[in-house]
Amino acid sequence: xxxxxxxxxxxxxxxxxxxxxxxxxxxxxxxxxxxxxxxxxxxxxxxxxxxxxxxxxxxxxxxxxxxxxxxxxxxxxxxxxxxxxxxxxxxxxxxxxxxxxxxxxxxxxxxxxxxxxxxxxxxxxxxxxxxxxxxxxxxxxxxxxxxxxxxxxxxxxxxxxxxxxxxxxxxxxxxxxxxxxxxxxxxxxxxxxxxxxxxxxxxxxxxxxxxxxxxxxxxx
Amino acid sequence: xxxxxxxxxxxxxxxxxxxxxxxxxxxxxxxxxxxxxxxxxxxxxxxxxxxxxxxxxxxxxxxxxxxxxxxxxxxxxxxxxxxxxxxxxxxxxxxxxxxxxxxxxxxxxxxxxxxxxxxxxxxxxxxxxxxxxxxxxxxxxxxxxxxxxxxxxxxxxxxxxxxxxxxxxxxxxxxxxxxxxxxxxxxxxxxxxxxxxxxxxxxxxxxxxxxxxxxxxxxx
Numbered sequence: 289x290x291x292x293x294x295x296x297x298x299x300x301x302x303x304x305x306x307x308x309x310x311x312x313x314x315x316x317x318x319x320x321x322x323x324x325x326x327x328x329x330x331x332x333x334x335x336x337x338x339x340x341x342x343x344x345x346x347x348x349x350x351x352x353x354x355x356x357x358x359x360x361x362x363x364x365x366x367x368x369x370x371x372x373x374x375x376x377x378x379x380x381x382x383x384x385x386x387x388x389x390x391x392x393x394x395x396x397x398x399x400x401x402x403x404x405x406x407x408x409x410x411x412x413x414x415x416x417x418x419x420x421x422x423x424x425x426x427x428x429x430x431x432x433x434x435x436x437x438x439x440x441x442x443x444x445x446x447x448x449x450x451x452x453x454x455x456x457x458x459x460x461x462x463x464x465x466x467x468x469x470x471x472x473x474x475x476x477x478x479x480x481x482x483x484x485x486x487x488x489x490x491x492x493x494x495x496x497x498x499x500x501x502x503x504x505x506x507x508x
Numbered sequence: 509x510x511x512x513x514x515x516x517x518x519x520x521x522x523x524x525x526x527x528x529x530x531x532x533x534x535x536x537x538x539x540x541x542x543x544x545x546x547x548x549x550x551x552x553x554x555x556x557x558x559x560x561x562x563x564x565x566x567x568x569x570x571x572x573x574x575x576x577x578x579x580x581x582x583x584x585x586x587x588x589x590x591x592x593x594x595x596x597x598x599x600x601x602x603x604x605x606x607x608x609x610x611x612x613x614x615x616x617x618x619x620x621x622x623x624x625x626x627x628x629x630x631x632x633x634x635x636x637x638x639x640x641x642x643x644x645x646x647x648x649x650x651x652x653x654x655x656x657x658x659x660x661x662x663x664x665x666x667x668x669x670x671x672x673x674x675x676x677x678x679x680x681x682x683x684x685x686x687x688x689x690x691x692x693x694x695x696x697x698x699x700x701x702x703x704x705x706x707x708x709x710x711x712x713x714x715x716x717x718x719x720x721x722x723x724x725x726x727x728x
Contacts, residue, residue, distance in 0.1 A: 328547040328631050328660065329652025356632055356662075360655055379662075381601055381632040409659070410630055411548050412576055412601040431651035431674070432549025435580055439629070440548065442599075454651070460680050 303417055306385035310420025313392060314403065319350075320506050321403040323419060325443065326427035327436075328409035331453040333361045334486040335427055336404055340368050342496055343402075347503065350400035352391040354383045354408050361406060371395050382413035385420055401503070411440040423502070429454040430463040437471040444472060449480045451495065456485040523637055526605035530640025533612060534623065539570075540726050541623040543639060545663065546647035547656075548629035551673040553581045554706040555647055556624055560588050562716050563622075567723065570620035572611040574603045574628050581626060591615050602633035605640055621723070631660040643722070649674040650683040657691040664692060669700045671715065676705040 314321050324332050340349050351372040353362045362374045373391045375383065388405060395403070405421050407414040426447040428436050431454055437444045444450060450472055452465065469481055480498065484491040534541050544552050560569050571592040573582045582594045593611045595603065608625060615623070625641050627634040646667040648656050651674055657664045664670060670692055672685065689701055700718065704711040 327549060327629070327652075328656060329649075355659065358659060360659060379632070379636055381630065408632070409547070410601065410632060412599070412628070412630060413633075416599055429549075429651065431649065431677075432547075436548060439575065439578060439580060441577070457651075457677070457680060460677060 300417075303385045306389050307418040307420035310385055310389050310392060311422070313389075313397070314420070314422065317397050317400075318506055319397065319400055319403050320503055321405065321421045321423065323405045323407055323414075323421035323424045324427060325407045325411075325414045325424065325447070326409065327411050327429075327432055330409070330427045330429045330432065331486050332406055332409070332427050333364055335451060335453060336406060337364060338486045338489065338492060339404075339495070339499070340365070340370070342492070343499070344368060344370075347401040348399055350395045350397070350403045352383075352388060352395070352403070352405040354387070354406055356380070356408060371400070377408060381408055381410045382417050383407050383419055384417050388419040388421070402499075411436065411443045415440075415443040415446050423448045425449045425451060427451045427453050428468075430457060430461055430465075434464055434468050434471075437468065437475055441475055444479070445476050447476070447479060449482065449498075450476075452481070452483040453486055455483050456488045456490055520637075523605045526609050527638040527640035530605055530609050530612060531642070533609075533617070534640070534642065537617050537620075538726055539617065539620055539623050540723055541625065541641045541643065543625045543627055543634075543641035543644045544647060545627045545631075545634045545644065545667070546629065547631050547649075547652055550629070550647045550649045550652065551706050552626055552629070552647050553584055555671060555673060556626060557584060558706045558709065558712060559624075559715070559719070560585070560590070562712070563719070564588060564590075567621040568619055570615045570617070570623045572603075572608060572615070572623070572625040574607070574626055576600070576628060591620070597628060601628055601630045602637050603627050603639055604637050608639040608641070622719075631656065631663045635660075635663040635666050643668045645669045645671060647671045647673050650677060650681055650685075654684055654688050654691075657688065657695055661695055664699070665696050667696070667699060669702065669718075670696075672701070672703040673706055675703050676708045676710055 326332050349370045353374045359374045362372050373394050375387050424447045482495050546552050569590045573594045579594045593614050595607050644667045702715050
């Protein structure tokens, strides 16, 4: 058992080393990058779609799509005619830094302002593996229940931004937004919290304005 | 890297050995057991709550609750005054057979007819680790989208029963039940498919009747 732990430790530190490499490459090119995480079905892909749709004339996007298998999400984004790299992890439940490094080396970085990485749908392991991306975003939808922050604290703790999605369904679901936000801010006082609906576009502008502000900071 | 693979292989086979032990212990005592899996927020705990509520006068339940940390779900089930073992995995995203073995050794098995194990909220790893429980159930809620079978095929392939949950929200969500069911049956023709709402109780009797049938078979 001790042997396994040692190997995992070395895996973690090797991962961190490569994450730093990824971070350096992106920093050097002044690319703003997002690591989108969340449970299966939380609406990560729709959130990305809507973001690109609203900003495609202002910024040049690049995408790394992580999936256990298949390329369903990549296919949804193909219509934008932007560079997309699909990563299939086989059985693994998270992206690792070496996968992301491989991904960015296959993207035309000189033509990208914003890199979006969609991580594997999972609230646990993606939080444990840094991948060198600047801003961690957790997408949590109101249909998942109010208790997600308490049950998966690490994910919310390492995130810079929390998107509470599917608020168009609030009239039909018992979900106390204030309770969720209080719990979130208690765990992670610095986190940026935005509630919206990627489907109807309700409140989506708040996220778009936030992203524009980040781009401005990046370029100044 | 080869070294890591060898260790993982031996971990898998050690896990399988213990899963067989768990299976033998439960078989010997004629305990019907369910391994409840699904994404975070798919409604696993509410499904279990409703099941116990409807059958608590007919059968004696025992529960093993798996969570990364905390005991929120156990606390929800405490009102039934039944034996519950809470397992916290630390960072791990699935239960393993040795955890479940440890769990059942801490339950009064002689007083249990039905053992329910709630696995970690995750559609990936729990499918990769057999835990010696008789019936695998995947709970998928309509709010997660129609594409879950295609994106997480292993989970649906190893499941004996698929519960499509939260059908009370069908009027408010774009979800084609037939498309989901067709995809499911194509992947796994033998699977038992039941759509219901654990919240409103709609169609829940279909599951209860199915469970009664399984108990009858077990005791005959």
